[in-house]
Amino acid sequence: MKENSVHKAGFVNIVGNPNVGKSTLMNQLVGERISIATFKAQTTRHRIMGIVNTDDMQIVFSDTPGVLKPNYKLQESMLAFSESALQDADVLLYVTDVVENPEKNMDFLAKVQKMTIPVLLLINKIDNLASEASSAGEGSDRLLAQIVERWHQLLPNAEILPISAKNKFGVDLLLKRIHELLPESPAYFDKDQLTDKPARFFVSEIIREKILLYYDKEIPYSVEVRVDTFKETPQRIDIHATIYVERDSQKGIIIGHQGVALKKLGIESRKALEKFFDKRINLETFVKVDKDWRSSQRELDAFGYNPE
DSSP: OOTTOOOEEEEEEEEESTTSSHHHHHHHHHTSOOSOOOSSSSOOOSOEEEEEEETTEEEEEEEOOOOOOOSSHHHHHHHHHHHHTTTSOSEEEEEEESSSOTTTTHHHHHHHHTOOSOEEEEEEOGGGHHHHHHHHTOOHHHHHHHHHHHHHHHOTTSEEEEOBTTTTBTHHHHHHHHHHHSOBOOOSSOTTOOBSSOHHHHHHHHHHHHHHHHOOTTGGGGOEEEEEEEEEOSSEEEEEEEEEESSHHHHHHHHOGGGHHHHHHHHHHHHHHHHHHTSEEEEEEEEEEOTTTTTOHHHHHHTTOOOO
């Protein structure tokens, strides 16, 4: 950084309802694959930080679980992560898309309405706008204007920006605007740091992502992954991980006939881990039944679901 130049730093927290593209946006902003991004809702369960550094700026992005009304303790913890993001942000990114009902989850939106920090309302997935407009018998520009107006009524103090996180449309403009809004501050983290999460966290997230992709129905939402050992040498990383499910029948589905499903899961997880760590991976996976993990606060604390 040049002598006497201004350095800016701050926390930019990403919130919104499930499946609007928060994790895809996070990965585009950070430039690395930090958050799981799949087509399934409730993909992100934790609050995950991704850090962007330049000579004169540090942005600490925080991806959060989709806002929902909790039905069990795991979802209560997920909502607590989202609500905590309203408490410590310098800039808030509220993500929606071109099909979402703006009045969904008004309890959470009411808290956003009261915020005094800058709020950027991001209308994501505008690459889908033409097809949505055609289905509605509207022109794309007219439909977008209607969406913007509805959100302006709900969040009159928010700046509204149309984006496509998947296609990276509007992301550079968003970064520029965030830079303008950040307070002057020294960096909060080392400039070579990419995230606040340890390597073990990303191992469990990558394995969980493959479960989301390759298993149907309730299986992905009944699963948690714990890394039991993570031993790194100059040549490779040896990893032992346990996949926890709630019922014996789910264990059978994860393993599959003669272990075929678990073998495929291990192979695909290993490939993704080798790409993530840029190193050879030796991965062993095990499956165990833990009937209470989603409803036991003690178990959830052990898995890291504690927003404190």
